[in-house]
Amino acid sequence: MLAFIQVLTSGIAIGCVYGLVALSFVLIYKAAETVSFMQGDLLMLGAFAALGLHLAAGWPLLAAAVAAVLAVALLGAALERVVLRRALGQPHLVAVLLTFGLGMMMRGSVASVPAAAQEIHRLPFAADTFAIGPLVLAASHVWVVLATVLLAAALAAFFRFTRAGLALRACSEDARIAALMGVPVARMHVLAWALGAGLAACAGLLLAPITFVHLNMGFIALKAFPAAVLGGLTSLPGALLAGIFLGVVEAVAGLMLPEGVKDVVPYVLLMLALLLFPSGLGVGLGAALRRRGGGQ
Template sequence: MLLNGLASGCIYGLVALGFVLIYKATEMVNFAQGDLMMLGAFVAFTAIELLGYNYWVGFAVAILVMAAFGYLLDALILRQVIGQPQFAVVMLTIGLGFIFRAGASMTWGTETRAFETPFTGGVTRLGGLVIANVSLSIIAGTAILCAMLFAFFRYTRIGVAMQAASQNQLAAYYMGIPVKMIFSLIWAISAGVAAVAGLLLAPVALIDVTMGLLGLKAFAAAVLGGFGSIPGAVIGGLVIGVIEQFSGVYLEEGFKDVAAYIVILLVLFLRPQGLFGNIGRKRV
């Protein structure tokens, strides 16, 4: 149960990571993040099942296609609303989510899809435990991706530039950083991370146009971890996944579906900044 909860939490954490990356850089809340995950899963299905690519090639194709899609999404649409009220941005991203779901249903249909992975059907035995390889692949994939993102933001010039732009856009611009391009790259990374989440989730939950609604639970994970904290997003996802798994077994029927939202309400009451967030203060 714990491993299954951690596997679900890794998916929530990856989608929440996309929320946080975009918010830290642009102060936008992208409610279409879950739908980007759904599109990434469908792109992988197209590459692997319809075009016949090897799983790992299809994996890479889906990430690259979604990264390019995220870059163009910011450059052509979302950049136009920078400086507008948050309400306008929220409504735009919600509307984009509806458009993505409609486009997916017209392109791939409304039936459930699936594709084979190297981990499908396999199990690993540890003593008396029998663990599905799919769950282990989700946990391992999340750990590898988080390590790669940490190294990218810590040790590369572009990663450092992204951190600078997220902390002070004007100062970064005066230092010669192309802030608009950096923002588009952050959207590209966020869409690529969403695609990884979709690829890891697909063998477990299958692929359909409604799988992006999981983004609401990922939003709860981002709030729990602290909306500006990248490690907090992943840890928040793990906590939500474990709570959801255990509540589905030990509590009354129906609690599993609302566990994430009960947690987010408690966090907002007791610690609004989240587990790892900071309270921002301004002098007037």
């Protein structure tokens, strides 16, 4: 039972990272109606930026982490203004290929640094364990869960209580009507890409104590994308919950099934969800419950 609880905690922690990356996918999709395939590379870039500021520049770890998130968010905004805005009005494949190419450029830039390409690093925080009776938990797992709760609460407050958050919600619902109401749609697109990039960088910082900092850590976005699809690609709470769900299922599958099966689980669930609930698992289940309630 203790082993199962430890595995469950690990699954929740990695699921929180999946959920944050899925949130970044959904934020950008709702605002720009395109899928950004550079989120994993932004995640990796944020972790390496914090590592470089801490180890090379000698910044305190917290200051380096905050500066790295802000820098990656500014990079996301700049890429929208300089490159991605040109894809507006073009076929969706144009923006997808642009984000894929930009991600490859980021990855190549980091790989050009020998220490980054050849070594595995670790950000020195939350490296201890603590015990609750006979149960021993990794501090990094608890830290990831708590940080995710705080980030989700801050994001919810931003969208509910700030003018920029309300404007971004209006823009994501209907950009034309929002523009007629005076919402600066172009600025909201910049904000959405900046928030998406910043969330990816936060996910990279939270992932760093668990999997270390290395060039391939951004591949976790390939598992976070199914979470975004399971949530419906339009639901921020759905993306976060789907990410946690995938993390838990993957961890339990790794405990009970043969090695390697857990890496297939997210995609099997994605295929089932697309077949059963094409509009997204959260939307589909909600509609099914409403129909059942109406029938009764």
